[in-house]
Amino acid sequence: RYYRYVDKNGFLGAAWEYVLQNQPHDSICGCSITAVHEDNVSRYKQAKEIIGTVKADTLTHLTMGLDTSGRDAAVAVFNPSQNHIRGVREITFEIQSGTHHGNFRFYNSKGENVKTTVTGHGTYIKKVADYNRLIEMPSMDVYTLALEADIPPYGYEVFTVENLLTLRDGGRSWQYIDYKPPQRNPGSMRISADTVDNGPLVISVNPNGTVSVTDKLSGVRYDNLLLFEDCGDAGEGYNYVKPLLDREYISAAASARVSFMCDSPDIVKLCIDLEPVSGLPIENILTIYRGERHINIKTRADNRREGHRLRVLFPTGIKTDKFATSLPFDVAEWDIEKPDNTYDKETDTLVNPNQGLVSVSDGNRGIAVYNNGLYECEVGDKNSASVYLTLFRSFPHEVGQTGGSMGKMLCEMTFDYGIAFFSEGSYPRLMKLSNGFKTGLDCVTAKPHAGFLGRRGVFAEIAGDAVLSSLRRITVDGGEAVEIRIYDLAGGSEGQIALPVPVREACECDFRHIKTADADVANGKIAYKLNNRQIKTFIAKT
Numbered sequence: 001r002y003y004r005y006v007d008k009n010g011f012l013g014a015a016w017e018y019v020l021q022n023q024p025h026d027s028i029c030g031c032s033i034t035a036v037h038e039d040n041v042s043r044y045k046q047a048k049e050i051i052g053t054v055k056a057d058t059l060t061h062l063t064m065g066l067d068t069s070g071r072d073a074a075v076a077v078f079n080p081s082q083n084h085i086r087g088v089r090e091i092t093f094e095i096q097s098g099t100h101h102g103n104f105r106f107y108n109s110k111g112e113n114v115k116t117t118v119t120g121h122g123t124y125i126k127k128v129a130d131y132n133r134l135i136e137m138p139s140m141d142v143y144t145l146a147l148e149a150d151i152p153p154y155g156y157e158v159f160t161v162e163n164l165l166t167l168r169d170g171g172r173s174w175q176y177i178d179y180k181p182p183q184r185n186p187g188s189m190r191i192s193a194d195t196v197d198n199g200p201l202v203i204s205v206n207p208n209g210t211v212s213v214t215d216k217l218s219g220v221r222y223d224n225l226l227l228f229e230d231c232g233d234a235g236e237g238y239n240y241v242k243p244l245l246d247r248e249y250i251s252a253a254a255s256a257r258v259s260f261m262c263d264s265p266d267i268v269k270l271c272i273d274l275e276p277v278s279g280l281p282i283e284n285i286l287t288i289y290r291g292e293r294h295i296n297i298k299t300r301a302d303n304r305r306e307g308h309r310l311r312v313l314f315p316t317g318i319k320t321d322k323f324a325t326s327l328p329f330d331v332a333e334w335d336i337e338k339p340d341n342t343y344d345k346e347t348d349t350l351v352n353p354n355q356g357l358v359s360v361s362d363g364n365r366g367i368a369v370y371n372n373g374l375y376e377c378e379v380g381d382k383n384s385a386s387v388y389l390t391l392f393r394s395f396p397h398e399v400g401q402t403g404g405s406m407g408k409m410l411c412e413m414t415f416d417y418g419i420a421f422f423s424e425g426s427y428p429r430l431m432k433l434s435n436g437f438k439t440g441l442d443c444v445t446a447k448p449h450a451g452f453l454g455r456r457g458v459f460a461e462i463a464g465d466a467v468l469s470s471l472r473r474i475t476v477d478g479g480e481a482v483e484i485r486i487y488d489l490a491g492g493s494e495g496q497i498a499l500p501v502p503v504r505e506a507c508e509c510d511f512r513h514i515k516t517a518d519a520d521v522a523n524g525k526i527a528y529k530l531n532n533r534q535i536k537t538f539i540a541k542t
Helices: 011-020 034-064 427-439
Strands: 073-079 085-096 104-107 117-125 139-151 155-163 167-169 172-178 190-192 195-197 201-205 211-215 220-225 227-232 256-263 267-277 280-289 294-302 308-315 322-327 330-335 357-361 366-371 376-380 386-394 412-422 442-446 456-458 467-476 479-487 493-498 505-509 515-518 520-522 525-530 535-541
Touching: 011 034, 034 073, 034 442, 073 085, 073 139, 085 155, 085 280, 085 442, 104 139, 117 256, 117 267, 139 155, 201 280, 211 412, 220 308, 227 267, 294 386, 322 427, 330 427, 357 376, 357 386, 357 427, 366 386, 366 427, 386 412, 412 427, 427 467, 467 535, 479 525, 525 535
Parallel strands: none
Antiparallel strands: 073 155, 073 442, 085 139, 104 155, 117 139, 155 456, 167 172, 190 195, 195 201, 201 211, 211 220, 227 308, 256 267, 267 280, 280 294, 294 412, 308 386, 322 330, 322 357, 357 366, 366 412, 376 386, 467 479, 479 535, 493 525, 505 515, 505 535, 520 525
């Protein structure tokens, strides 16, 4: 039996077509010439714009069904990952300029007042095209705020908002008619000028810009994290080639300026400006949440020089023979000690691929380096297991020709990654956390209205170790169904899949949607069982 996916509006199909046109080997690997990659960038830009519009429309449609009533506005926060969000996170809230005094009070799905910390503010022009009305373009204020959240996997939580307006006597500007006091979030996680204690971690910034972290749960101190290496690159798009005569710069002896951009009991944002390493200015912004064993990092570099490679280093101090990286539908283990290639025809580049996760562990403790789009890594020295994450390569030549411009990367770049400290580091758990780092949270500001869904809920529940690859609505025989694709990383896993409404029937199918077997359905849930590294796709009718 053949199930066809029908995209009624054609938007997703158009976006996929652009993405698939970028899949030829040299295109997807970034190892072709400038003319090819200029086309790649154009296609990705168009796909991103289409998907952004579809995503915004979909989330707005979902929000229309949520209960956002009771106060002046609301923010629906969606969690598109398998991780339960319990703790401080940043959300965005927008409101029309000139309709507020910047004084808001937020309430969670239980109606409890939650304190907030403003971590960012900006403005933009919003295009509002309502039916049978002229297009309006109001100016909008966008606030980024940190608050305590409790959002289930593949679920949502609605925060209602009070817009507190202080009114003054028109003739007496010093006299209040109605005074609304602000709600502040006083306090700090800083325990000294350069040290932050968020509960499980103590983070100190060193004079050279590196970071020392003490993990209280393991009692281990990690030094010289966030070290930078800038070395020559004589290669091209296919391979890194170390120059015959090279000068390698290390930021160990650099000097740094440290500034706190945000400091509260819930969140700290600090900026580390490094003096130019080999002439390259580097800015690092660290985000530290209360109660979390991870640090998010955003690095900015303005490259004006060609023929070099920039990497960030994390010396873990862990003695182990292997490390692991994420790959499509898998986590691969690699030997830290490389084979002797003294007499090999090609020089070993020493690097390994990853798709968002690099993990080093000795079985008792470990460090995971999450990243968004930084696919090259290396782990060297089995006695210290230092993680090297490539931020960019600027190579002077493109394949088959001298010159070229895109390979030189002469531009300003921003890189997103983070480090997490763990005791239990099963591959399913690490992969889910890595996926959550990449997806983040989605926020929709809404007007107050009644809805048939509550202020907190889930759209899917995957019990067990299976990792969810995708979940989407499809058309089956003229009716709607749900496609669920999961895979195993635990050497075999089993559990149940639940949707918001009971599942009536389900089947297993291949990647072409050809039915392969009936699925077990009990009490409105799909029971699954996966062998080692097995991928399964289910089609469910509700």
